[in-house]
Structures are given as structure tokens and as C-alpha cells.
Amino acid sequence: MSIAQGTGAEQRITDDRDVSVGAFTGSEERYFSHAFEHIQRGDLPRWHLNLPALLVPWFWAAFRGVWLMFWIALAVDVIAVTCLMQVVKFAPLLAEAEANPAENTVLIERYSRWIATYGTAGAIIFVAGRLWLASSANRWYYAQYTRWRIRPEVSSGTSTRRVVLAALIMALVVPLTTYRATQQRLDERACLKQIRSVEELGKMLAASGAADAAALRAGLAAQAETLAGERAAIDALAERTQAQKARRAAIRKELRGVNRDIRTIDEVAGISLKDRFDCWFIDDFPTLARIEPPADVIYRRVPDEAAIAAGDTGATMVLREVKPPVEGRVVNIFTYSAESIDISINYLRASFAGIFDAMTHVLRQSLILVETAFMQTPWPVIAFLFIALSWAYTGPGTTLFVASSLGFLAVFELWQVAMQTMALVVVATGLCVIIGLPVGIWMAKNKWARWITEPILDVMQTIPSLSYLVPAVAFFGISQPPAVIATVVFAMPPMIKLTALGILQVPETTKEAAMAFGASERQLLTKVELPMAVPSIMAGLNQTIMLALSMATISAFIGAEGLGAIVTAALGDAQAGKGLLAGIAIALVAMMIDRILKGIRASFSRI
């Protein structure tokens, strides 16, 4: 290739770039192609400043569609302004304090220090932020240009619409934030009082039928005057009859009420626009809705006398009692919903007592069975089984670890309690596998199932266990059975998710090959997908066991026995040592099971 051709090609590349820079920037093409070239060459000096970005960084960024820079610039400026506004906020306080310097030396010193600190910080943030923005603007713009070259939908060119949008955003954010920065922290009770007064005035107006607050106040004032006059008349009497005394007391009471109402009206009248504004827009979200609470219904299961009389001795029925509502009680939406849920739980518990009792019974019986197996097997047998298993499937190191963990449990007299925990974990894990495996398969096979179960699983994993312990207790009583339910809820998601994942990641080509050799859907699942998903399923099982053990402590809160109960008791009595030892025991049990399972898995796995 000759030199002339090479130059030609280079020229063409340069031209291509210039064309694309022009198309991207929309205007100021020469300036930007120059700047971009230097950025590409890596020799754009750090002090290279983009002037519009220095003066109006947010507008420049919006005009050019560099939205990331817009938000950063806005944040930097808002932080700077907030700092500077602290000066405005503390200046009147300082002036007030300085009116009496002898008494307020501490205050004066504190306010001057705050003003100086915030003022300097604000100024530094503002200046440094602007310089940084101005020197980074072209680099960010270049980054956007490279993204635009790959994906043409990235914003490019210049646009007045974007500037208008940016102005709207700033109009929403900046004035309110700036104003807030100049204000002291609001007294929350003042706002509540404000809302109450307004509500009360509304009620009074509705009750009296007066046209407006002023008319009402005039009426009330007249009434107060009449009452005061009457009282004065009674007071003027030298001797009062019993009736007159009673009348006087009544007047005093009435007068107090009237005066309170007048005060309320005055209070409402005295609420300034600023107070209202502050309560609505600064700090907390204003509580809007006040609604009647749901009817206080109680469902109870009682013996059904009629049926018993008819010969059915065990008959029961659900009794529905409605408590009279508390006069004038209004609640917000949160309380309303919470009370409704309480009532629903109550209803379900009373109506389907049979089902819940049966479930509780099954859980309790299976727990008792497993517990008996663990606790009534002589300790040498259990210890031998554990050590033998780890010897057979893992190395000598793990065996030593298992032996010493068992030694720990034995020496610290935690053996029986640990076995109780183990029983709980075994039953919970069993349930997780029985439910989780089919659900996982279903989830892998069906797009809609995935759609439905995925959010439910996320909720199951993240909802705090303490918040569903209460309903679990409501439905299943206390002690072990609800603990198993809570543990299953918490520990099942990984089982389901990893089963589904394992099946989904079986290569499409492998499945196709199986189909080509005449596999049915069922054979595909049992002979190809499930075997290939085994490592993933085992990982899920492992996770499930670990999570089940970590729930041991939480379930102790509702009376589940085992190592967790020791931890909870230690928490209640502030006995750090006891809690730590029991906690270590839980960790050791978890690690023992984990290591042995891993060993078994590794020696059977062929993949």
C-alpha cells in the first residue's frame, strides 16, 4: 500500500468522525470535534473548561441531553445552596442572641461557628463543583457521543424541549428545598394541633349551621356574654337556692365549652398561610384521610347448644359479636387496614378451626416423631452416625471438625437442645423439599407460573419473619408447629428458585437431542432435566437448611424449643455469654450438616 493511499484512508476516517460529531452535537460542531479529538488523543488538559457548563451547567446539560450531568449539577448546586441558606437561617438567631451577649455567650459562639462553617462549605462546594462540572462537561458529552454511536436512540443534538423540562424539574425541586433550608425544624405537634382545630371547626360549622367561622364566632360570643350576664346575676344574689347553685355550675361548664370553641375559631383564624404551607409541604407527608374504623367484630367458636341438645355432643358454632363503636373515633388508612386484617384473621381462625387444628396436629405429630428419633436415640449412636457419615463421604479434616463440634455440644450440655433444633430443621426442610421441588419444576416449565411465583418468593424471603410470626401464632397456636410454618416460609424460596434455575439451564440442544431419540415430556423431565439439575437442587437444599437453622432463634420467640430458646432467654436477661455459646452451637450444627451434605453430594455427583 502506498503512502498516498494511507493518507487517503486516514482522511476518510477523520471526515467520517467529523460528520458523525456534527450529527451528534447539532451545533457548535467545530468546537466539539476539536474537543473530542483531544479527548481521544488523551491530551485534553484538566483545566479545559466548557464556559456554558461553568455558568449554567444544568441548562447546558439539558440542552445537550446529558441527563446524568443535569442531575449531578442540580445536586451539587442544591447542596451548595442548602449550606449557604443555613447562614440565612442562623443569622436572625445570632442577632437575637447578641441582643443580650452576657447571657448568651454559648449560643453566640455556637451560632457564629455554624454560620462560618456552613458559609465556607457552601461557597467551596459551589465554586469547586462548578469548576469540576465545567471541566468534566466535554468528557461526559464525549462519553455520551460514544454511546450514541452504538445506540442511536441515546439523546443527541440540541433541544429546547429538554430545557423546558429541566426548568420544570428545577422549579419543583429548587425553591422548595431552598426554602426548607432556611426554616427551623417544624414542631410536629403544632401541625397535628392545626389539623385537629380545622377538623373541629368543620364539625362546629356543620352542627351550628352558621354561614362561616366569623358568624359562628359572633354567635358564640353573644352566647358567652349572655351566659356571663346570667352568672353575674346569680353571683350577685346574697343567698342562693339549691337550684340556683346547680344552674351556676351548669353555666360555668357551658361557658367553658363556649370559650373553648371560641379559642378554636381564633386558633384556626390565627393559622397563617406560612404555617399551613409548612405543615403541608415541609417534612412529613400530611396525613390526609381520616375515616371511620371498621366495625369491631369478634368471631368466637362456642359450643352449639342446640346441636348438643339434639345429640351431637361435640358441636360448635361461630359466634359473631359486634362491639359498639367508640363515639367519634376516626382513624387513618393504616390503622383501618390493620384492624380489618385483624378481624379477617379472627374470622378465618374461627371459621376454619378444623383445618388449622388438623394441620397443627399433623405438624406436631411429625415433629414429635422426629424429635423422639433424635432425642431418644442414645447419644453414642447419634455421635457415631455423624462421625461415620463424615468419615465415609468427606475427608479426615471434616471428620475432625464434626467430632469436635459434637464434643462442644456434649461438653456444654447442649446435646438434647441441639437435637431439638435438629428435629425442627429436619421437619421444616422436609416440608420445603416436598413443596419446593414440584413448585420449582412447575415454575421452570410454565412462564405464567414464573410470573406469579417470583414476586411471592421475593416477599417470602424479604418480609421480616417477626411480622408473620403473629398470624402464625393466631392460626397454629404457640410452640413448635407455627415455628415450623415460619421456618418453611423463610427457608423454601432458595429450594424453589434453584430447582427452577437448574432445570432452566439445561442446554436447549441436550433437550432437543433427547426429543430426537423419542423422549416424551415426562421422560425428558425425569431422565434429562432433573438429573442435570441435581447440582443446582442440592445447592438449594443446602441454602434451605442454612436458612432453617438461622430461623431457630426467631421461632424461639413464639415458644419453639431448642438452641434458639437459650439465645432468646439470654437476650431477655442480658446474659451475653450464654447467648454467645448457644449461638456458636447453632453455627456448629449448621456447618456440620452443610459439610456432610456437601460430601455426600460430591461423592454422588457425576457432573
Place this chain on the structure above:
Amino acid sequence: MSDAVVELEGVWKVFGSRAAEAMSAIRAEGIGKPEVLERYDAVVGVKDASFSVGEGEIFCLMGLSGSGKSTLVRHINRLIEPTAGTIRILGEDIGQMRTEPLRALRATKIGMVFQNMALLPHRSVRDNIGFALELRGMDAYHRAQLADVALEKVSLHGYGDRLPSELSGGMQQRVGLARALAADPEILLMDEPFSALDPLIRRNLQDEFLGLSANLKKTTVFITHDLDEAIRMGDRIGIMKDGEIVQIGTAEDIVTAPADDYVADFVAGISRLKLVSAAKIMVPPGAFEAQHGPLDLARDHPVARPEDDLDRLVELSTHADLPVLIKAEDKVLGVVDKNTLLHGLQGSSTE
């Protein structure tokens, strides 16, 4: 062909949720691919493909990636349902088959080999090979026997208890072949079986497969993107382009008479030495004598037969100065001198 084992007739495959509508529009208005994509958001995968493969024949489908050859071959065992057209296997229309007979057909009559082997990683080589038999419910004892027979065929005797991951790529593909052969199917579908292997092993396996094929007489549809491989393996070759079969013929047909520029471009780089026969390039004795004067048959002319390839003619010519006589049953059918031979090698005409 009445004795065709595999027979495809007017097979179309249109991908997309509105495939049926697109198909009827193609039928009614004859719209092209871009229009189908634009109007129905559908992609034409296979366009009106028809061919048949006779018993024991190796039919190569050759085309570049995305030409639809893998899609087409999956129609033969109905892993993919055709949008239109009929497919007959051993005379039976498989489009009408219900699930159970179709699965039986796949397990017993059609073996398939995949480019990426697609072996089951959790099963031993023997259990992989016996997979189709197992799916049909054969017991483990007979399965193992048949699997060992198949292992023997692909010269992997003694590897039955290994896991696929312990084998090299070439050996894994032999296992794939053994798996396809285990149920002794009439038909073999080979989807780029040797493409993922390095050239030496590929050649090895090609030879081995040709040997096997000569013994077993399996009707084979062989997919490849490599024209050299297609020429080596195929009794006949179908060349695909954009879902359409543009030419079907023997290697010699395709090299000497490409149907269009696309095929011509394809075969341009192919060595004609072993492909073209003397009959294709020889000059009739009359025309030769008109140009070069009378032949003296008494002289020591090298002699070849009409079906001999150019390689043989080159070998004969290098040892003699005289032109080669092409004779059949002692009759001179034509003459090839060095000039003709060179032109024939290049693929240009003598004039």
C-alpha cells in the same frame, strides 16, 4: 422416486406468531421474504424444499450458516413442524402421525447426530448410547449389549464406563454416532457432525463414517457448511441459500454445471482433479483430427477410461508426450491432449 426412504415435498417453514397468515399470503400473492417480515413479522426459514433420498444414499445438504439447512433437517423427524408441505419417511406421511407413533419412529427408525454432541453429562458413555433404547423401555441387560456393539462399530471398545467429559471432542462425537446407530435405525440425520472438530480428526471421522456407511447402508442426510466435506461424503448434494435449495446434483454436476452464480462462486475454489471425469472434457476424435491432423493409433498413446478422473489423466500425461486416448470397449471415444487437460483443470473451455 418410489423407493425413496426420505421424501420431502414442497416443505415451507415460516417462523412467527402469524406464520399461517404469512403462508397463505405467500401462496396467494407470492410475496417475498422482506415483505413477509414487514407485513407479518414472520421469517421464512425454509422455502419450498423438495428432495428425496434413496435407500443407502448419503445426501448432503450444504449451505452457509443461516441458510436453513439445520431447520430443514429437523423437519425430517418433526422436531420442527412444517408450515406447509409433506414429509414421507419410508412411505409414511409423518405430518399425520400422532405423538406416540412419532416417538416410536424417532427412537427406532431415525438416528440423529448433533454438532455439539449433546451427550448427557450425568450418564456413562454406555448409558448415553443406550438412551434411545431406554426410552423405548428396553431392559438394561440388552441395552448394554447393543451399546457395546455400537461402541465397537465406532472403535471405542472399552470406553463404555467413562463419562462423556472424560473423552476428547472426537471421541465424544463417535459416542454421538454410536448413540445414533445403537437402535439400528434406517435413517441417519447428521447435523454438522464434524464441524466442531479439528481438521485432522474431522478427516479421520469422515473416512471412518464412509467406511461404516458402506457396510451398514444407512440412508443418510448429512448437513455441512463445508463444500469439501459435502463432496467427500455426499452421493448427491443439495445446495441451500436463504432457506431455498438452489441446486441438487452429484458433486460433478455441481462443479461442472453450477445452477447459478451463487453456486458457481461456491465451487470456484474446489479442486476438480478428483471430481471431473475424462468424459466431461474429452474432445471427440473427429474434432481432434480436424484441428491437429490424423492420430496415429499405432503409436504408444496412453489410454484411459471415460470415468477416470482428471487426476488419472494428469498422471498419464506426465509420462508421455502423446495425447491420451479415452477408450471404452476398445473404441476410441475421445482424445485429451495437454491443452485440453489444463483447461479442464481450470474449468474454462478450450476455445
